[in-house]
Amino acid sequence: MSYKLLCRAVAKSNHFNSKRLFSRTTAAMVKxxxxLPSVDLFEDSPANKINTGDLVNGKKVIIFGVPGAFTPGCSKTHLPGYISTSDQLKSQQGVDEIxxxxxxxxxxxxAWGKEHGANGKVRLLADPAGAFTKALDVTIDLPPLGGVRSKRYSLVVENGSVTELNVEPDGTGLSCSLANNIGKK
Structure with missing residues (x-):
């Protein structure tokens, strides 16, 4: 089975291998x-709240989640892929924000956004307590990174509703959630 098909299967079901370190909550994974859940995230400082409901209202927005800023896969592949394709995603797929x-x-x-030149291309929003991540039910327990983090995923939201969802089969891989897979379904 291809990575893309596996990602779709994982996104459509909520059944995971119990030997993996996936967090289980009473919520069902977003479908x-x-x-999209309405949760406050933060941009640049704790004083700058960005509500996800307001962020996606009347827009087409790509949201992608990563296990951690400055981590190798996130810094070398995931974030740079969205930065380098941001103009294309916006012009060819009608995306308003990434x-x-x-x-x-x-x-x-x-700091991570500044290091990678994300300004004007990708907004980097902090979910310090994991409230948004928990609301989507995409948490993963990664003790070496400090405990509960986000699975690696991407989703497209159009006027508040999720229209595309790609969750990495193991929660941390770099396949279906990459920028070049947006809109390929």
């Missing part, structure tokens, strides 16, 4: 057709 979310503090996310 295509669901309304947003990266991680369970980190806003200062770390801001």
């Amino acid at each position: 295509v057709g669901d309304k 947003v990266c979310v991680s369970v980190n503090d806003p200062f770390v996310m801001s």
Whole structure:
């Protein structure tokens, strides 16, 4: 089975290998057709709240989640892929904004964005307590990174509703959630 098909299967079901370190909550994983949860995230500092409901209202937005800022896969592949294709995604697919979310503090996310030249291309939003990540039910327990983090995923939201969802089969891989897979379904 291809990575893409496997990602689709994982996104459509909520059944995971119990030997993996996936966090289970009472919520069901977000699905295509669901309304995006309305949660406050932070941009640049704790004083700058960005509500996800307001962020996606009347827009087409790509949101991708990463396990952590400054981590190797996130810094070498995931974030740079969205930065380098941001103009194409916006012009060819009608995307209004591209947003990266991680369970980190806003200062770390801001520094990471500056290091990669994300300004004007990808917004980096912090989910310090993991509230948004938990609301989507895409948490993963990664003790070496500090505990509960986000699985690696991408989703497209159009006017508040999820229209595309790609969750990495193992939660941390680099396949279906990459920028070059957006809109390929």
